[in-house]
Amino acid sequence: MFWVKMGRISILGVHSRSFYKNIFLRSISIPSQIPIATDHEKFYNPTSNKEKLNEENVLKVVKPLKQKKKKFAILMAYCGFGYHGMQGVSALAQVISVYLFSSCTDSMEKINSYLPPEIRVLGIKRATNGFNSRNMCHSRTYSYTLPTFALSRSGGTAPDSSFRLPREDFHLVNRLLSFYKGSHNFHNFTNSILPTDKSARRYIIDIHCTEPFVQSGVEFTRILIKGHSFMLHQIRKMVCLVIAVARGLASPDLLPYSVQMDKVNIPLAPGLGLVLEFTHFDSYNLRYHESPLHDPITWEEFLPAREAIREERIMPVIIKGEINDLSMCLWLQRLSIHNFMNVKKN
Structure with missing residues (x-):
């Protein structure tokens, strides 16, 4: 034959x-x-x-056999500085959904060999044909890394290797952050959204400041924020308002006032320290967890690789931006003369 x-x-x-x-x-x-x-x-x-x-x-x-494409979830981590797209944020847990031939998913090393070292594919998982990485994301967790001097009245206006955040200031920051928990009208924390717009109401699941750590002689901390969804610039404006209150540049009453109907002029905190930590697909995983054809979208198996990317690619950029380029220092100088009630009239 x-x-x-x-x-x-x-x-x-x-x-x-x-x-x-x-x-x-x-x-x-x-x-x-x-x-x-x-x-x-x-x-x-x-x-x-x-x-x-x-x-x-x-x-x-x-006659060649036709190979049918299938839906896959690509799990990625990358340092977003110097790149555009996906809001320019660094990410340790980004997911995109694409149709691929099964033969394209075999070798992670080969795929990553075509990518710059700042961008890594961590895994490729089989998904349902209806899977949409944006719409099926149940919630997201972001971190905002910053030097601790920015959170205290006694911190000065520049990085200082001798400064350590006082415990009372640490607890104060966490009390201020806890105000954001729950459902609020965040129309003042984004652009061009009216207070009557239903899309301005967002739900914050958790938000807190982690224990400080020292890198290159300077003390840093991370603010972790988990919510169902976020609007453009929302997190950076949330961080800005807490810094202003913690440093005595704004009244604590401005926090509850900012989620009411009146307009408040909240500037953007620097984008340097913002990182997408986790994307959560709880509902999707629960629905298809018994399916032999589809993989759960989780991050536990990639934790070592994620931390390596954080320490090797993301943190050096943040450290340089804060210590050498004085990102937070220069921004605090502008914040000190900012008028939160100076609102442009339409």
């Missing part, structure tokens, strides 16, 4: 024969060194010793 199949290829022209030979060998996984018959050799259909095959029969034999 093998030589009959190869013979059918031989009645085509020279170029067509080579083309279909390659297709045929790929389809049956036979090494390409197998000899092929010449045009002058005669081969016959095994069902008839007299019937010579025509070109139509050849095409039927060597």
